[in-house]
Amino acid sequence: MIAPMRKSGCVACEECPLRPLDTFREFNDKELAFMREFKTGELRVDGGATILVEGAHSAHLYTVLSGWGFRYKTLEDGRRQILNYVLPGDLIGLQGPVLGEMQHSVEALQPVVLCVFERERLHRLFQNHPSLAYDVTWLAAREESMLDDHLLSIGRRTAAERAAYLLSFLHQRMDALNLNGDVEKRIPITQTHIADTLGLSSVHTNRTLRKLAARGYIRWEPRGCSILKPEALLVLSGWDGIVEKGRPLI
Amino acid sequence: MIAPMRKSGCVACEECPLRPLDTFREFNDKELAFMREFKTGELRVDGGATILVEGAHSAHLYTVLSGWGFRYKTLEDGRRQILNYVLPGDLIGLQGPVLGEMQHSVEALQPVVLCVFERERLHRLFQNHPSLAYDVTWLAAREESMLDDHLLSIGRRTAAERAAYLLSFLHQRMDALNLNGDVEKRIPITQTHIADTLGLSSVHTNRTLRKLAARGYIRWEPRGCSILKPEALLVLSGWDGIVEKGRPLI
DNA sequence: CGCTTACTTGAGTCTGGTCAAACGGGGTGG
DNA sequence: CCACCCCGTTTGACCAGACTCAAGTAAGCG
DSSP states (O other), X not given: OBOOOOSTTSOOGGGOSSTTSTTBOOOOHHHHHHXXXXXXXXXXXXXXXXXXXXXXXXSEEEEEEESOEEEEEEOTTSOEEEEEEEOTTOEEOTHHHXXXXXXXXXXXXXXXXXXXXXXXXXXXXXHHOHHHHHHHHHHHHHHHHHHHHHHHHHHXXXXXXXHXXXXXXXXXXXXXXXXXXXXXXXXXXXXHHHHHHHXXXXXXXXXXXXXXXXXXXXXXXXXEEEESOHHHHHHHHTOOOXXXXXXXXX | OBOOOOSTTSOOGGGOSSTTSTTBOOOOHHXXXXXXXXXXXXEEEOTTOXXXXXXXXXXXXXXXXXXXXXXXXXXXTSOEEEEEEEOTTOEXXXXXXXXXXXXXXXXXXXXXXXXXXXHHHHXXXXXHOHHHHHHHHHHHHHHHHHHHHHHHHHXXXXXXXXXXXXXXXXXXXXXXXXTTTXXXXXXXXXXXXXXXXXXXXXXXHHHHHHHHHHTTSEEEETTEEEESOHHXXXXXXXXXXXXXXXXXXX
């Protein structure tokens, strides 16, 4: 599951391929210098691997460099709820250092590369780099905002609206990273993942997605979904879309 | 809706009635001094009043000193989803300063007293008080953790389990504040609030609650609910309960 | 080639929604 | 003081969206 991490041979923060993207705010030299120091290595995990486990008192936190994953919780009897998806630029595992232990698990959907940070050094970040501390809070507030949206969706939208919302949401997040600019245009998840995100059964999810496909809004492919009419999905969902500018990249 | 705020005549942070409670971590003198400076006044709102509005670019953030409220979002057609409840000690309105504008609204369930903070000074807090900055992040991570729990509940639990979860959740939060130690033992919400939290209709919520009452787990009172058998509710819900120690009070 | 995983489809069931009506308490204006 | 109204709660009857069970297809892989 876990390849050894190395400091040499991994991407330096100054050359991070994500940082130049429009979504991310610019860091100054001091911030970048700290980041390079803060990052202790990289971690590669296979698709399907568990990155963080509920209950663990993890020694690390991570930022996703590439690949998709998802956060989830389960009930005793196995019912699973996917809480959110993690994409490149997302900070994960903050609950470990801050609250003491993880309250959810994280799993990779594809091979994922992670930047590794030590929980110990997080205090140094807060001590010496207020702007970065603020950024960590920014990221936490953003996650909360996404969860609010998901809650509204699961609680109050119909199955079709929920599906439209989720696909719009993921499409917009991809868009911000230009992941759909080149090769990867597909959202790399199965219908079971969608079902476990929307609080539906996989059978009903399938029927709902087929209707969206019949209308020409999406095309379902093995292990993934292509968005053909993002605007139509957005209208159907009744969602405003993501409001986000100057997102920090820790 | 809004009474004028005054700095004199309001509770100083050193004498904050909440701070001595076991749930909250102790603050040192320097932290307390900053808090007294940070707090610019108090605000009293009536029950039913709106404290913060979605879309607003609010100039303040608040900590609840007394009273209950709730955070919510609505869809165009009026469908409402309650995201979480706010109780004394909760920091609200962080989204304003951090993300730029509020993505949800907050409404008072009762007369509520709030400590008022200026969004401008939040940067000073991060600049000069790393421990408090860390605390703000702690609170954001805690909120996220609660939302994760809610999502699991709405997405994957049955109506009865959801109701049991929500009532357990609110009961535990009351407990931590000793609100049930003295006069107020009731959870001060209507069945419509519960319905809008659980993603159910009010009719079905009523039937579900009556079943819980018939089993002797709860007693419903006008505009409120008393918990008679918290352990039974916890078992029914399949929830672990809140894990929380040394919560900061900003 | 056989196994597994993902997706599809049909049939019957049930949880939870909608519509409708009624009750009861608290507040208000006459 | 009483009539009225409104809000929150309760209950019944009926309906429908979503679930379960079940079976079958198709693609990928060792």
